Amino acid sequence: MTEMGRWRDIDKLLARPGNIISPGFEPSPQLREEIGGLVRVLVVGAGGLGCELLKDLALSGFKNIDVIDMDTIEVSNLNRQFLFRIHDVGKSKAEVAAKRVMERVSGVNITPHFCRIEDKDIEFYSDFNIIVLGLDSIEARSYINSVACSFLEYDPDDNPVPETIKPMVDGGTEGFKGHARVIVPGTTPCFECNIWLFPPQVKFPLCTLAETPRTAAHCIEYAHLIKWDEVHNGKTFDPDDPEHMQWVYSEALKRAELFGITGVTYSLTQGVVKNIIPAIASTNAIVSAACALEALKLVSGCSRTLSNYLTYNGLEGTHIKVTDFIRDKDCLVCGPGTLIELDSSVTLLQFMELLGKHPQLRLSKPSITHRGNNLYMQAPPVLEEMTRSNLQLPLFDLIDKVPKDTVHVSGTTEKNDKRTTCLRKLRVVFKDQVNGVTSMDTAGAN
């Protein structure tokens, strides 16, 4: 394809006005080049969906792309992870995917990161203008979501501060079903706001696995959960280690033979242990296309974005539905929390008394935590004892002398004479330590 031909359709979106554009969108023939030059995109995951995303984003005019994935290529990936070849087996997915897309799309620069998402510090993530997720686990989504939301700041009126918003586009597929969603922290629901969308993993009773296996999955879970510990004294099972997986597979096969059960295969073993439903190439392609388009819309304004959760089901015919989910206003991850202003001399004990009097909180018996440090625990007695000495120390000192930060508090509230337990997010601001913050409302803190 010629260079001009390649961009013909994208340029139609970016260079021409339209009816459903974002307000203020200014079409321009240079827009694609500007986006390519300025926007940095992070793609999380270089598997089935990640391969599609890298290709689609590169072909949508994004030129500065990073991709992060800790996995290496396996033979069973090759049917759908189309950037990989048989001689790539064993190599890093991120590295090979980056190389292949750069070979095919001139001018794009893709930087691979062959590591766990947790290995990168928070600064790494702050460099990107938009994060696109092609993941297959709740844990990983939840992690990236918490990182992206941690950049979000609110003004004194509880409105998100625009330049702190890190938008995400999240894709996911499972067999013939998939979803694409736009997460603009502080504006649309974050991943944690409606985590209940994800049904919990099916867990078989251990005694069924041990005594009365009836299916291939039962045999696999027996080998994974019971037999592994019996044989490997204290060694933890690593689902990403092919040798471990092979061991579980062969043990499951033996057990299946013993009980006359058929259907145990290596890929089913992987699927059961990692809770993955076999991926379908066409689903990945469709979901990725939707995600790449949303990414382009978010950065260009050439169209209003999806609002905010698209589901695709290709099982019988093709069903596509868009649902406008609403935020959990008390979300601990993306919500504003309650603003509390106080003086840096206030001790933890005085702070706790303040929470009881605060008109919006009325929070008694508070236990307080700050970035993983438990400042005070009401229970159990062993933790109460360990944290009691903090009560007389200034809160400001306890949170490393940061002038504004978030603390979380568990306790009981009284509403309409009913006592309920609750968990709240508090935005603490030390007035005497913040320069130039004069417009803060006083939120009844003192």
Add this chain to the structure above:
Amino acid sequence: MEPGPNKNGSRSSSYKKNKSPLYSSSLDGLISHGLLNSWRAMIRLFKIKDQRKEEAANANGRAPAKKQSAGELRLHKDISELNLPKTTTIAFPNGKDDLMNFEISIRPDEGYYLGGTFTFTFQISASYPHEPPKVKCKTKVYHPNIDLEGNVCLNILREDWKPVLNINTVIYGLNLLFTQPNDEDPLNHEAAAVLHDNPRLFETNVRRAMAGGYVGNTYFTRCI
């Protein structure tokens, strides 16, 4: 991952209907704030971001620390509300700031296991309470529902776990295993068979195991 919303009608109350649901209305607020209203605004925004980053770096010379995961926070709430039965004690081997890994010890005050002390390790994942805690029995015990590797067959730890349950529920469930061992969900099927066929022999075996000794070919260390 499973796209859930159309699977369960009862959830429909959580989302609102929109006249033209394909296009954003909720983003309009953001747009009027000037984040996405034009490409030029975006360019301005990126420049501000770079500036802010430099300022932040100069101000305290360190990157902002990561927030706690939602799972850690929910666990913090669970632990701060713990109301342990008098048979049970709790310990945090990694100190006050690691609530994700802890141990409880149960000293049953009635039943076959009266007088023994049984320690369980709890491992909580970041996706708690979406995922149940991982619980293992550290003390080797002759019990129909706990195998010799310490796996525990308790319904709320696996098939019946719900995010509304909490650490207290699990601790009460574990206590119940000692007052009401159950021969219908066996993990140690020899012990279950003995309990079913000959409760008196079962009692003798439990005593022998707790005192430190052999039951059949298996040696149990003393836990009284």
